[in-house]
Amino acid sequence: MLLTREPVVNRNRAITANRLIAHATTVADVVAGLQQFEEEWPRQHPVFLSLGKLVPTPDLLEWSLPDNLMVEIPAPTLAHPKTQALLPQLQTAGISMCLSWFAPEAVLPADIDWRFVIMDQRKLPQPSGSPSLSLAWGLKDIEGFDAAIDNGYDGAAGWFFLKSNTPSKGMSPSHAQIVRLLNLVRSNADIADIEAVLKQDVALSYKLLRHINSAGFGLRCEIQSFRHAVTILGYNNLNKWLTVLLVTASKDPSAPALMQASIARGRMMEHIGAPFFEKADHDNLFITGAFSLLPSLLGTSLGDLLGEMSLPESITDALINEEGAYAPFLKLARAAERFDASTLQQLADDLTIDPQKVNAALLSGLQFADSLQA
Structure with missing residues (x-):
């Protein structure tokens, strides 16, 4: 299991969360890997956990989930029986959830409180139909972020702020x-x-x-x-x-x-x-x-x-x-x-x-x- 990461920022580009993407063969492998890092776990901000290409399953609950964890549920997996079994268990345990890769036509389960919704801004320039605070993903640069905010997004995930068309200037x-x-x-x-x-x-x-x-x-x-x-x-x-x-x-x-x-x-x-x-x-x-x-x-x-x-x-x-x-x-x-x-x-x-x-x-x-x- 390998982890990569992205920052999550608000409208003012301030860090509001850290996003970890777990790359593994099974959810059980993710759990086995993450259980080792209680001492290193970052607790200053909420942590979004993306399971990458995996379907979220109840295996995730074999891990003693940190208080600041927010589990990402990809919209395409909502119809999967194991994901359907996981959602009420997460809600009962008080674990926050983020809906990722949302599209307006997605059929959402009732009574699930989504803290954030990640949407591919390249496909959805405006966060139409978002059931919660919307985060743009896939932005190219700061100018793209500003446009997304103007179009109604509440923040973004990704490294867009590393790229800008701002001209170089001398040292202050x-x-x-x-x-x-x-x-x-x-x-x-x-x-x-x-x-x-x-x-x-x-x-x-x-x-x-x-x-x-x-x-x-x-x-x-x-x-x-x-x-x-x-x-x-x-x-x-x-x-x-x-x-x-x-x-x-x-x-x-x-x-x-x-x-x-x-x-x-x-x-x-x-x-x-x-x-x-x-x-x-x-x-x-x-x-x-x-x-x-x-x-x-x-x-x-x-x-x-x-x-x-x-x-x-x-x-x-x-x-x-x-x-x-x-x-x-x-x-x-x-x-x-x-x-x-x-x-x-x-x-x-x-x-x-x-x-x-x-x-x-x-x-x-x-x-x-x-x-x-x-």
């Missing part, structure tokens, strides 16, 4: 300041020099300390100052905190969704790549994944951005040329963001990584990214 002063800090930290500059930059921007200092003290990093004491952070963490670990700060600095409406995708990618790469690299490389794996979406986040080219930074060649090789030791792990993290799992399966096989380890890394990355938005 706030982003440039963070890049300056990153370069100082990476060059082991004196703490006094770094503090001098932070004192020029009180808001930046506050944001940095807030991220360092967030639940996602699991520190046992509260960091009170940058000097304290250096003492507790050291310069190498601060690279990760500043990376998080850079990818969360955008004011674009899509920034929260992009931020989640960036940090989840980075954490997944760090998690899945750990057995393959020395500990010193782990933060670089995280940075590679997080920075892979900087062009979308900051609205400027990756080449221009990396030209401003003093990054190791291993990171720039992966990001610019898709080459080097980190590149296969970046490709793996990107493949986990597709509805189809065939590429993910091939990449995992090439790296001889067990599918359940890929799933654990995906869920861990998502959990970590969501914890920073709490």
Whole structure:
């Protein structure tokens, strides 16, 4: 069983749920796989569970379903006896349901409360006849999302926000300041020099300390100052905190969704790549994944951005040329963001990584990214 994922966003492009697509031969295989991940399960938002091409059956109830789970029921399966048997059991258990691949001619069972309805916007430009809040799927880009919202959709599922026709622009002063800090930290500059930059921007200092003290990093004491952070963490670990700060600095409406995708990618790469690299490389794996979406986040080219930074060649090789030791792990993290799992399966096989380890890394990355938005 392999998992891939998509975000679910509302009209304002804010993350409202995470969508997991399970790729397996049977529902029982899905259950057996998911039962292993109570610790990694992302609980900050509701989680839609799509069974891919499988018919939902009562086998799903062999799993102790998480409180924030929402089971997807594809409209074409509503006539199947096993799906009909599952629906009242889910409702009795208090498990929310989402109707997917809805079409206006679908015959819906009575007394089922659908929380959301996923519709292929390519076939249904308007959410006609939707029995609940409608989510558009199959959008190409942000412009397509805006059109879907104008046509009556309540939100969307998918990665449309990674694509836009917005022209490239230069780096903003706030982003440039963070890049300056990153370069100082990476060059082991004196703490006094770094503090001098932070004192020029009180808001930046506050944001940095807030991220360092967030639940996602699991520190046992509260960091009170940058000097304290250096003492507790050291310069190498601060690279990760500043990376998080850079990818969360955008004011674009899509920034929260992009931020989640960036940090989840980075954490997944760090998690899945750990057995393959020395500990010193782990933060670089995280940075590679997080920075892979900087062009979308900051609205400027990756080449221009990396030209401003003093990054190791291993990171720039992966990001610019898709080459080097980190590149296969970046490709793996990107493949986990597709509805189809065939590429993910091939990449995992090439790296001889067990599918359940890929799933654990995906869920861990998502959990970590969501914890920073709490």
